[in-house]
Amino acid sequence: MASHYEAPIRKPLVLGDKGYHDVSVDIAAPVERRANKQWWIVFSIALAAFLWGIGCIVYTISTGIGTWGLNKTVGWAWDITNFVWWVGIGHAGTLISAVLLLFRQKWRMAINRSAEAMTIFSVIQAGLFPIIHMGRPWLGYWVLPIPNQFGSLWVNFNSPLLWDVFAISTYLSVSLVFWWTGLLPDFAMIRDRAVKPFQKKIYSLVSFGWTGRAKDWQRFEEVSLVLAGLATPLVLSVHTIVSFDFATSVIPGWHTTIFPPYFVAGAIFSGFAMVQTLLIIMRKVCRLEAYITVQHIELMNIVIMITGSIVGCAYITELFIAWYSGVEYEQYAFLNRATGPYWWSYLLMMSCNVLSPQIMWFKKIRTSIVVSFIISIVVNIGMWFERFVIIVTSLHRDYLPSSWTMFSPTFVDIGIFIGTIGFFFTLFLLYARTFPVIAQAEVKSILKSSGERYKKLRDAGQPLYQINKGANVTSSVTEAESTTDDDTGTEKVSSLLDTLGSFDATKETADDLKKVKGIGPQMEQTLNQIGIFTFAQVSRMTEKEYNLLDEITGSFPGRAQRDDWAGQANRLNNKD
C-alpha cells in the first residue's frame, strides 16, 4: 500500500526477519518466562533500599524534620532537590509518547511504553517528597480546597506550592490513563496467549475486555492523539510550575524568568538520560535488541545532546544577566556558586551537563552503547547537582550576611533518597516482568514501513504481500474435522523427521522437552512417539513443520507456533 512507503534513506527500526507473529512472541516472552536468578538478586537489592528508605521516612515523621541536615537558613535542600530531580526524570516519558507522537516519529514505538512506565514510577517518587518534607504531614490534606467546619477555611491559590499539588496530581493521573489506555491491546495480546488460568484471569481483568474492533481502533487512535496533544502542554506546564517554586521567589539566584523553559529543557535532558540507562539494560536482559536498536540509542543521544546544549545556553544566559543586571546580590550569588564553599558541586554540574553531552557530536561516540550508558549516568548525576546548586547555594548566602550558613545532609536525608531509588527500581523491575515492555500493537503498525524484512522486500522490488486466492481455505467449524488415516499419518511423520533429523538413541541423549513452555508431559510423550527427543530437533521447526505436527497430533492447533517452540528450544540447546 502506498501508506507503507518510506524513503530508502531511513534505516529499519525493527531488525531481523520479523513478521507480526514474531513481534508478539518476542514481546510476550519476558512476561511468560520465569524470572531468573539475576532478576531476583537485583530485585532484592532494590527492595532492601526501599525498605531502608521507609525506615528513614518513618523516623523523620515520628521524630521530626530536625533529623535532617536542614537549618534556619537552608530550609530546602535534599528534599526538594530530589523532588525536582524525580519530576524531571519523569518528563521524558511523556515527551517520548506525546511529543514524538505529534511529530509522527516512528522510533518512539519501541521505547514509549518503558518511558511512560518510567514517568509514572518517578512521579510517584517525586510525589513522596512534598508530603514527607512537611512538618505535619498528617495535615497534608489541608492543601485541598475541601469545604470544612472552620467556617469553610480555604487554601490560598497564590502559592506555587499549591500549584504544584494541582500540577503533579494532574500529571500523574493523566500519564497513568494515557499509559493504561495504550496498554489495553497489549494486555489483550498476552491474555489471548496465556495458558495458565490465573494469568488468563489477571490479563483479562487488566485488558478491560479489549476486543480490537475497527471502531475501537478508530476511537483509540483519536484518544491517543488528543491525549498526546493535552500531555505536551501538560509536561511543559508541570515543570514550569515546579520551577515557579523558585522563580517567583525574591531570592537572588532564584528570581529569574529563564527558569520555566530552562527547567523544562533540563527535565528532558535528564529524563532521556534515564530512559537511556534503563533501555540499554532492558534490551539486553529482555532480548529486545531487534526492537531497541542502536539507531534508537543514537536518536536518544541526539536529543540528550540538543537539550544539553539548551541547558548550557541557559547557564551562560544566567551568568550574563547576572553581570548585566548590575545587582550586587545577583552578581554575588553567581560568584558564590563558582568560587564559594560549594564550588565543587557547581563544577560538577557544569562538567556533567555542559561538557559531557557535547561528545555526542561524534558519530562513533553516540552510536557506542557503552559510552551512551556511561554518559546517561553522568548526566543524571549532573542534573541532580544542578538542582542542588540552584537550591542550596542560593539559600545559604543571600541578603543578610549574618544569616549565612552551610548545609550538610544527614544519613536520613541520604537514606530517603536511596529509598526512593530503591522504590523506583522495585516498581520498574516488577513492571519489566509483568507488562509488555514494548507497545506491540504500535510496533506492528510500523512493521511494514520500517521493518527490515519488508524494507528488503521493497528494495528487491518484490511485493510486500500476496493475495492467495482460495488457498488454504479450511472448512467451517460446524463441519466435522476429518480424521487423518494411518497411511498419510506415517507419511507425514517421515517427512517431518526428514527436516528435523532423526534421533539416534545410541549416540545422543534425550532432552527434557518439558522445559519448553507449552510442552507438557502428554505432549512430550506424543513427540517421543513421533521420534522427536532433542531440543536440536525442535529448534529446526518452522511454520511448515508446525503445521505438519498439528496435523499429526490433532491437538492444540497453532499452539507450537504461538509459543515459539523452535526459538525456545534453540535457547535451551545453546545453554547446554
Added chain:
Amino acid sequence: MASKVIHAYYDDDDVLMHAVKKVKAANHHIEEVYCPFPVHGLDKAMGLAPTRIAITSFMYGCLGLIVAIVMMNYIMITDWPQDIGGKPSFSYMENMPAFVPIMFEMTVFFAAHLMVITFYLRSRLWPFKKAENPDVRTTDDHFVMEIGIHDNEAALKELLSDTGAVEINSLEK
C-alpha cells in the same frame, strides 16, 4: 443482525484492506472487523463514521476551565478577600495571573479524564468486561472480517476466498 455470520480470516493488513474494499464494492454489509493493531484507513474503507471523541474532549476542557474560575473566584475574591502578601484581591482580573496555572491544569485534567472515561464507556471497556474477539489470533497476527449471511453463503464464501482469506468459517450467532 443476521443470525448466521461468516468469519473470514486474513493474515495481512494489506490483503484485508483489499478484501474490505472488494466486499464493500459487492454491496455486502461488513458487520465487524477485528484487528490486532490499528490498520490505517480501515475505518474509511469500511465506511465508519468519524469519531466525535475529540469534540467531547474540547467541551470537557471548557467545563474544567469554568470550574477553575468559579472555584477560585469564590474562594479568593468572594468568600475571604484577604490580603496575602499584598496581592490585590479586589477583583478576579487583578489577581488573575496567579490563577493561570490552576486554570490551565484543571482544563487539561477535565479534558483528558472525562474524554478517557467517555471512550471507555462508548467502547464498552471496563475491568471485568469479557473480551468478545472471535478468535485469540485476532490480537496476535490475524484479522477477522465478520459478515452476516442472508441466504447467500456459497456466493459469499466464493467472494471471500477470492480475496485471499486464509480461513473461512460460518457460524450461528
